Amino acid sequence: MSSEDVDDILLFAEEDDSALNVLDEQGWHILIVDDDKEIHTVTQLALSGVTILDKPLFFGHAYSGKDSVDYLREHPDVAIILMDVVMEEDDAGLTAVKQIRDVLHRYDTRIILRTGQPGYAPEEQVVQEYDINDYKTKTELTRNKLVTTLVSALRSYRQLCQIKQNHICLEQITSASACLQKQRDPAEFSKLIVEKFCKLMQIPNAGVFAIKGLTQDQNQIILLGGSEDYQAYQSHTLEALENGRCIRQISTCFKTKTHQLTEQDATLFLASQKYHAVLYVDNGINQTELGSYIEIFLSNISIALDNIKLIEELKITAFTDKLTGLLNRAGFIKALNRYVDDPAQGDVIALLDIAHFSEINHGLSQEIGNQLLKSCADRLSEKYASSCTIARVNADVFGLIGHQQWLGPEQIQELFNYPLLVAEQRFPIYFNLGLLTRDDSTVNGLQALKRADIALNKSKQSNSLNFAYFDESFEQKMAWRLGMVRQLRADFNAGRLQLWLQPQVSISEQKVISCEALLRWPTEQGNMISPDVFIPIAEHSGLINDIGDWVIEEACRHIKQLENRGFHKIRISVNVSIAQFRDPNFVDKICHTIEIFNVAPESIELEITESILMENPKVVIQALNDLNAHGINISLDDFGTGFSSLSYLNQLPISKMKVDRTFVQEMDTPNGANIVETIISLGRKLELTTIAEGVETQSQAERLAELECDIIQGFLYAKPMPFDDFCRYLAEKSH
Ligand code: C2E
Ligand code: CA
Ligand code: CA
Numbered sequence: 001m002s003s004e005d006v007d008d009i010l011l012f013a014e015e016d017d018s019a020l021n022v023l024d025e026q027g028w029h030i031l032i033v034d035d036d037k038e039i040h041t042v043t044q045l046a047l048s049g050v051t052i053l054d055k056p057l058f059f060g061h062a063y064s065g066k067d068s069v070d071y072l073r074e075h076p077d078v079a080i081i082l083m084d085v086v087m088e089e090d091d092a093g094l095t096a097v098k099q100i101r102d103v104l105h106r107y108d109t110r111i112i113l114r115t116g117q118p119g120y121a122p123e124e125q126v127v128q129e130y131d132i133n134d135y136k137t138k139t140e141l142t143r144n145k146l147v148t149t150l151v152s153a154l155r156s157y158r159q160l161c162q163i164k165q166n167h168i169c170l171e172q173i174t175s176a177s178a179c180l181q182k183q184r185d186p187a188e189f190s191k192l193i194v195e196k197f198c199k200l201m202q203i204p205n206a207g208v209f210a211i212k213g214l215t216q217d218q219n220q221i222i223l224l225g226g227s228e229d230y231q232a233y234q235s236h237t238l239e240a241l242e243n244g245r246c247i248r249q250i251s252t253c254f255k256t257k258t259h260q261l262t263e264q265d266a267t268l269f270l271a272s273q274k275y276h277a278v279l280y281v282d283n284g285i286n287q288t289e290l291g292s293y294i295e296i297f298l299s300n301i302s303i304a305l306d307n308i309k310l311i312e313e314l315k316i317t318a319f320t321d322k323l324t325g326l327l328n329r330a331g332f333i334k335a336l337n338r339y340v341d342d343p344a345q346g347d348v349i350a351l352l353d354i355a356h357f358s359e360i361n362h363g364l365s366q367e368i369g370n371q372l373l374k375s376c377a378d379r380l381s382e383k384y385a386s387s388c389t390i391a392r393v394n395a396d397v398f399g400l401i402g403h404q405q406w407l408g409p410e411q412i413q414e415l416f417n418y419p420l421l422v423a424e425q426r427f428p429i430y431f432n433l434g435l436l437t438r439d440d441s442t443v444n445g446l447q448a449l450k451r452a453d454i455a456l457n458k459s460k461q462s463n464s465l466n467f468a469y470f471d472e473s474f475e476q477k478m479a480w481r482l483g484m485v486r487q488l489r490a491d492f493n494a495g496r497l498q499l500w501l502q503p504q505v506s507i508s509e510q511k512v513i514s515c516e517a518l519l520r521w522p523t524e525q526g527n528m529i530s531p532d533v534f535i536p537i538a539e540h541s542g543l544i545n546d547i548g549d550w551v552i553e554e555a556c557r558h559i560k561q562l563e564n565r566g567f568h569k570i571r572i573s574v575n576v577s578i579a580q581f582r583d584p585n586f587v588d589k590i591c592h593t594i595e596i597f598n599v600a601p602e603s604i605e606l607e608i609t610e611s612i613l614m615e616n617p618k619v620v621i622q623a624l625n626d627l628n629a630h631g632i633n634i635s636l637d638d639f640g641t642g643f644s645s646l647s648y649l650n651q652l653p654i655s656k657m658k659v660d661r662t663f664v665q666e667m668d669t670p671n672g673a674n675i676v677e678t679i680i681s682l683g684r685k686l687e688l689t690t691i692a693e694g695v696e697t698q699s700q701a702e703r704l705a706e707l708e709c710d711i712i713q714g715f716l717y718a719k720p721m722p723f724d725d726f727c728r729y730l731a732e733k734s735h
Pocket of ligand 1: 661
């Protein structure tokens with residue numbers, strides 16, 4: 001770029017872009033300057049009805065040189081001045097011309113000088129210096145000559161304006177893309193795109209920039225950002241927009257990959273190397289004059305767009321929940337950090353956990369589950385979008401930050417007083433609420449989240465209330481649990497856990513055919529900590545996977561030892577937790593262990609509970625099928641206590657069904673007897689072996705025998721015992 005060009009650009013940049021408008025005017029603005037009123041009338045008459053370059057003429061009038069300068073100051077769109085030379089002074093016209101050029105900086109306006117005195121011509125130098133188009137005597141200005149003169153002057157005027165417009169547009173585009181290239185923040189980037197584009201098109205700054213291909217779901221459209229009005233949707237998915245038309249236009253534009261230009265809005269498609277994007281603006285754009293710049297502008301953005309890539313991809317997926325478009329856990333923690341530092345953000349945090357969600361998810365379908373979560377998010381947004389921060393923190397846990405007047409348990413309850421409508425079904429929503437107020441000071445967002453989570457857990461444990469406010473004492477209990485985890489890990493690593501065995505007796509054969517392996521954790525004082533206490537802790541801390549592996553090894557070792565002592569065909573059933581199924585190597589590990597210990601796969605049985613099935617039926621059923629294919633049997637533990645999974649039962653590769661001990665213990669009541677009877681007959685229909693656990697009395701055992709239950713386990717025969725005791729027990733019984 002030469003220094004001259006640079007000057008030009010600076011010059012244009014200083015002006016208020018009015019050149020851009022000039023070409024859009026409905027007609028050519030002609031200013032007649034003459035102190036003789038007659039000339040005004042004659043000129044206007046001569047030109048009446050004339051159209052030049054497709055536009056009519058309209059006239060302005062000034063009666064002195066000074067007048068004309070004032071008029072121009074007011075009217076930036078004057079295309080041509082017909083200027084009388086001699087007016088209040090001999091050279092009043094020339095003085096005015098000098099002012100127009102030098103003081104008003106009106107370089108484009110064409111000037112035609114006229115004089116009544118033939119022979120009086122301005123000097124050549126003046127004509128050049130002040131860029132005078134033409135010099136005519138008034139008598140020369142017949143209609144024909146006048147029109148010809150005007151045509152050529154208007155042509156050159158139009159050309160000048162176009163050049164200037166080109167300059168301005170290109171300069172705008174260049175500076176816009178320079179600006180965009182530097183921009184790494186997606187929100188700022190998008191805001192700038194909308195702003196620059198609207199400026200270029202001379203429409204109000206209002207619009208949004210959407211992009212596809214940033215998230216894992218390649219079809220998801222994310223609103224990167226936009227003008228003020230659209231800021232609330234930043235980083236949300238397209239569906240978050242409340243404007244149906246806007247959503248439609250943008251998705252059509254992505255689908256058809258073509259601009260959608262209408263009178264009320266413009267939706268422009270652009271493709272970079274990596275993404276497809278759409279720029280939507282709230283106003284129609286004038287294509288005729290500025291159309292060619294649209295493409296230049298868009299291709300410039302698309303280059304800049306590729307530059308924001310990685311960082312953005314990370315940021316968006318990092319802070320937004322794909323399903324609902326709300327903040328995700330990381331986004332929520334960020335918002336919580338702000339909350340901790342800034343009291344204006346609110347004085348309460350709420351965690352809302354939908355009860356029985358996984359049952360709906362797996363009982364009906366994941367699709368319905370997702371829709372339910374979305375409409376839950378909508379319900380929350382309807383009420384809280386303007387007053388609170390909303391996030392989906394976990395699968396079925398929503399987080400809210402706001403003021404107590406909004407986020408009390410009653411207010412939140414009101415939201416769900418009527419059911420959600422999903423796939424034409426009504427779902428009443430029950431939930432638990434954990435609340436943390438500002439009175440409980442927190443050091444950072446993460447701690448605040450943990451404390452709200454502690455309150456949430458507390459509310460789940462409560463039978464009477466579905467909410468709980470955080471209390472310091474909860475944290476002490478947490479600290480206790482943490483201590484337990486440490487101790488458990490240490491004791492497990494030191495080999496202090498034991499696997500005890502409890503006999504299972506076949507009713508028809510009246511002998512021990514198998515046993516259940518049950519973990520024991522001895523304390524230093526020699527007491528046993530109940531697995532009901534430490535298994536949940538082991539599950540929570542992830543320690544259960546290592547412990548579970550060990551239990552299976554230990555069970556295999558015991559089978560070998562039993563065989564060595566002459567007790568063949570005693571099966572051991574082992575309890576497994578859901579956490580173990582989450583490990584993709586679970587099945588392989590078990591098969592590997594069985595192989596290493598060289599035990600028959602049939603001698604190991606796995607006890608799973610219904611809740612395991614509910615969590616992720618597909619994965620679990622696949623794993624069970626694989627295990628079954630390897631000859632390992634599965635028994636369904638605690639049957640009847642979980643969410644009824646009857647619909648799954650016949651699809652499951654299980655061979656045994658275990659009547660839960662709570663039912664067995666209620667057998668002496670009339671209703672209780674019925675339940676056990678129903679379960680056992682159901683098991684028989686499904687051709688499953690039935691086993692009753694927790695059998696403590698002779699009468700229970702007799703009743704179970706009548707009901708044709710196959711196997712019995714319980715204190716009536718024996719309590720769980722260490723391996724050596726179990727061997728002694730077997731030896732005694734086989735005598
Ligand atoms: P579960 O699978 O329902 O195990 C049966 C529980 O009933 C055992 O309690 C057993 O001692 C108890 N029991 C057996 N017969 C009777 C009886 O006649 N009356 C009464 N009142 N109770 C009886 P335990 O050993 O305390 O185990 C509790 C739970 O801990 C187990 O319930 C199981 O869910 C879990 N668990 C134990 N060992 C393991 C393990 O190795 N891995 C996993 N994941 N969980 C385990
Ligand atoms: Ca069990
Ligand atoms: Ca059980």
